[in-house]
Amino acid sequence: xxxxxxxxxxxxxxxxxxxxxxxxxxxxxxAREIGVAVxxxxxxxxxxxxxxxxxxQMKNFCRAVNQTLEELPDSLLPIVxxx
Numbered sequence: 001x002x003x004x005x006x007x008x009x010x011x012x013x014x015x016x017x018x019x020x021x022x023x024x025x026x027x028x029x030x031a032r033e034i035g036v037a038v039x040x041x042x043x044x045x046x047x048x049x050x051x052x053x054x055x056x057q058m059k060n061f062c063r064a065v066n067q068t069l070e071e072l073p074d075s076l077l078p079i080v081x082x083x
Contacts, residue, residue: 014078017045019065033064047078 012018020030020041027045031038034057043049053061062069 012045012078014045014047014076015073016041016051016076016078019067019072019076020045023065025064030061030064034060044076045078051076 012021020027023030025033027038027041031041034053036053036057040049044051058069062072
């Protein structure tokens with residue numbers, strides 16, 4: 001499987017990842033903004049762990065992805081599709 005080019009739009013079913021990509025942030029940048037490890041962001045995007053954040057981290061996340069809390073989807077977990 002090849003990786004998408006740097007500025008090429010990636011397909012994903014993860015709302016968390018979609019928000020990060022829309023904000024044009026790398027996993028490292030977003031992790032730094034909200035104060036979590038990069039590996040945590042990766043797990044959240046893959047659906048291996050449910051995103052859990054403190055109130056301060058959630059405020060920083062909203063600021064980083066330029067969304068209000070009300071604009072965020074009800075779940076940040078990837079959408080599971082049956083194939």
